[in-house]
Amino acid sequence: MTHILFIALKFILERKRQTFVSIAGVSIGVAAFIVMASLMNGFQNYFIEQAIDLNAHITIKVKPQTVEDKIVRRYYGENVVADVYGAKPEEKKDKITNYRFIISKYSKEPDFLGLAPHLVGQAIVKYSTLEKSATVIGIDPIQERKASVIDKFVENSNINSLLTDRNSIIIGKLLAKDLGIDQLNKKVIITFPNGSQGIFKVADFFNSGITTLDQTRLYINIRTYQAMTNRPGEVNEIIIKLKDVNKAERLARKIGSETGYYAESWQKAYKNFLQLFKIQNYITYMIVFAILVVSAFGIFNIIMMVVMEKRKDIAILMAMGYEKEDIIKIFTVQGLLNGVAGAVIGSVVGYGIQEWLSSINLDVEGLVRAKGFILDRSFIYYIYGVVFAFVFSLVASFYPSYKASKLNPVDIFRSG
Amino acid sequence: MKTIIKLSKINKIIGQEHILKDIDLDIYEGEFVSIIGPSGSGKSSLLYIIGLLDTPTSGSIYIDGNLIDFKNQREIARLRNTKMGFVFQFHYLINELTALENVIVPLIKARVEIGKSKVIARELLKKVGLEGKEDRKPYQLSGGQQQRVAIARALSNNPQVIIADEPTGNLDSKNTQIVMDIFKQLNTEGKTIIMVTHELELANQTNRIISMKDGRIVS
Numbered sequence: 001m002t003h004i005l006f007i008a009l010k011f012i013l014e015r016k017r018q019t020f021v022s023i024a025g026v027s028i029g030v031a032a033f034i035v036m037a038s039l040m041n042g043f044q045n046y047f048i049e050q051a052i053d054l055n056a057h058i059t060i061k062v063k064p065q066t067v068e069d070k071i072v073r074r075y076y077g078e079n080v081v082a083d084v085y086g087a088k089p090e091e092k093k094d095k096i097t098n099y100r101f102i103i104s105k106y107s108k109e110p111d112f113l114g115l116a117p118h119l120v121g122q123a124i125v126k127y128s129t130l131e132k133s134a135t136v137i138g139i140d141p142i143q144e145r146k147a148s149v150i151d152k153f154v155e156n157s158n159i160n161s162l163l164t165d166r167n168s169i170i171i172g173k174l175l176a177k178d179l180g181i182d183q184l185n186k187k188v189i190i191t192f193p194n195g196s197q198g199i200f201k202v203a204d205f206f207n208s209g210i211t212t213l214d215q216t217r218l219y220i221n222i223r224t225y226q227a228m229t230n231r232p233g234e235v236n237e238i239i240i241k242l243k244d245v246n247k248a249e250r251l252a253r254k255i256g257s258e259t260g261y262y263a264e265s266w267q268k269a270y271k272n273f274l275q276l277f278k279i280q281n282y283i284t285y286m287i288v289f290a291i292l293v294v295s296a297f298g299i300f301n302i303i304m305m306v307v308m309e310k311r312k313d314i315a316i317l318m319a320m321g322y323e324k325e326d327i328i329k330i331f332t333v334q335g336l337l338n339g340v341a342g343a344v345i346g347s348v349v350g351y352g353i354q355e356w357l358s359s360i361n362l363d364v365e366g367l368v369r370a371k372g373f374i375l376d377r378s379f380i381y382y383i384y385g386v387v388f389a390f391v392f393s394l395v396a397s398f399y400p401s402y403k404a405s406k407l408n409p410v411d412i413f414r415s416g
Numbered sequence: 417m418k419t420i421i422k423l424s425k426i427n428k429i430i431g432q433e434h435i436l437k438d439i440d441l442d443i444y445e446g447e448f449v450s451i452i453g454p455s456g457s458g459k460s461s462l463l464y465i466i467g468l469l470d471t472p473t474s475g476s477i478y479i480d481g482n483l484i485d486f487k488n489q490r491e492i493a494r495l496r497n498t499k500m501g502f503v504f505q506f507h508y509l510i511n512e513l514t515a516l517e518n519v520i521v522p523l524i525k526a527r528v529e530i531g532k533s534k535v536i537a538r539e540l541l542k543k544v545g546l547e548g549k550e551d552r553k554p555y556q557l558s559g560g561q562q563q564r565v566a567i568a569r570a571l572s573n574n575p576q577v578i579i580a581d582e583p584t585g586n587l588d589s590k591n592t593q594i595v596m597d598i599f600k601q602l603n604t605e606g607k608t609i610i611m612v613t614h615e616l617e618l619a620n621q622t623n624r625i626i627s628m629k630d631g632r633i634v635s
């Protein structure tokens with residue numbers, strides 16, 4: 001191996017400019033991969049984590065009414081079908097009748113960590129002259145804690161005040177902001193769909209980082225909500241926390257078929273986002289792949305050029321007893337050295353960019369709110385980057401090297 | 417006298433061209449043989465086959481009495497590396513390497529470690545009169561010096577046979593004589609030398625002259 005490294009290194013070091021360019025190409029590819037991967041996965045993982053925490057692993061809901069359900073009667077005529085729809089939606093359907101049974105049944109199963117009842121609806125919140133609509137979630141704070149990580153998102157941990165003061169609420173941070181509330185203990189007026197009104201005290205802020213939730217959510221004690229809306233003892237949603245979030249799809253199906261209610265896994269609830277992430281990943285990796293392909297062409301180019309220029313050297317090496325494999329190795333090693341150097345520099349640059357990105361302090365407001373970039377700085381991306389660079393440079397340099405080994409020294413000596 | 421290389425009924429045909437025709441030739445150990453003949457008579461082609469660089473279309477080659485199997489390229493590469501040294505009309509030195517590094521190229525292929533290779537190479541460069549020029553790149557040397565580096569390189573694995581194709585073809589008369597003197601010196605030290613030349617004056621300084629015409633040995 002000494003003879004191969006010796007000659008390969010001498011060849012490379014004598015063409016510093018081209019070597020520099022091709023190493024730079026690989027470095028850019030590797031650095032781009034590391035940074036893109038950590039940015040994208042950082043954001044997506046953060047989003048998914050928050051989403052899982054916020055929306056429960058499985059939510060049992062009343063089946064959304066389909067068009068079919070509203071058909072009261074269907075007439076068949078010659079070449080026509082006529083449907084008669086019910087005039088008004090059936091209100092009494094928005095209710096899980098046997099929720100106590102469901103909660104106690106699944107509480108006993110080992111896959112489930114906790115279940116909590118919700119009564120969810122809409123309301124108008126008024127503070128001074130400002131009015132906003134909100135999604136009101138009636139919760140039982142004690143059970144809620146077992147089934148969700150609500151504590152994580154409640155700014156001052158005052159969730160128990162929903163118990164001590166039945167007329168207190170926890171309000172979304174952005175909703176509060178929109179209403180002009182910046183302090184606790186402010187009083188707001190809430191108007192419920194049935195027309196009843198009440199005065200409530202802001203006991204805490206709910207701050208999840210997910211913009212749409214913080215703009216609309218409002219938590220209230222479920223009993224207060226039931227009383228205010230005249231729906232005593234009613235529950236229309238059950239949230240469930242699982243031991244293993246990856247089992248959500250399967251368990252949701254099981255619950256659905258066992259209870260007859262609509263059980264939605266977090267994956268299903270966030271289907272659109274997960275789909276979007278897939279496309280986003282696809283596009284990003286395509287771009288990075290393209291960069292790597294271009295840099296591989298750089299390597300291909302330089303090795304091809306060296307082979308063309310070095311025909312006489314190849315001939316004399318063969319005359320002196322170097323075998324075809326030696327020739328292949330001499331040139332692939334040059335490609336690999338480019339690739340490995342590029343991978344190392346790319347990793348260092350990638351690390352530097354990660355450091356820089358994570359030091360940036362800016363308010364990101366969009367799908368999520370964050371202070372700066374959320375990075376997933378796993379070491380695995382470095383390994384992938386290095387492996388890609390290695391494989392690409394190997395593939396790129398193999399063909400020219402193989403060509404070199406096929407040269408016939410006699411032809412070259414004859415042509416001078 | 418021991419036969420070191422034996423050719424038997426060697427033919428070489430490329431396309432329509434019959435380049436070598438029924439060549440029978442014995443090279444004896446310690447000989448200094450010259451091959452002469454008009455341009456295109458097949459001297460180089462014969463030398464490539466003797467040096468195992470090219471495969472004959474038919475016929476057999478024996479080295480030290482062993483029949484060469486041209487399918488065994490690994491063994492052939494090993495023989496070229498250790499048994500033979502090549503010198504051509506052009507020096508074929510590697511530009512990126514210094515004189516010393518050029519000389520160690522066959523040594524490191526033979527798994528001699530670099531430090532030891534350099535000692536041997538220094539010795540050989542001294543022998544061809546290039547002491548002090550070890551660290552020069554080929555383009556920093558004169559034509560005669562370049563050819564002497566090539567000779568030192570051909571000698572690096574202490575081969576039994578030196579194969580030279582018009583080694584002085586590009587040299588002036590002074591350098592030609594220097595190279596010729598080196599060859600004669602090597603021959604007295606026991607090396608077998610086979611040299612193609614078109615200068616009768618040089619051929620006359622060797623033990624035996626083989627004359628070629630139209631792909632045949634005529635005398």
Ligand SMILES: Nc1ncnc2c1ncn2[C@@H]1O[C@H](COP(=O)(O)OP(=O)(O)O)[C@@H](O)[C@H]1O
Pocket residue numbers: 414430431433435453454455456457458459460461462
């Ligand atoms: N690749 C080839 N294809 C066809 N003819 C060739 C080839 N190489 C050499 N020849 C022919 O073989 C003959 C011998 O060439 P060569 O051995 O170089 O002669 P010399 O060295 O005596 O000048 C010449 O006629 C030359 O044209």
Ligand SMILES: [Mg+2]
Pocket residue numbers: 459460461
């Ligand atoms: Mg010739």
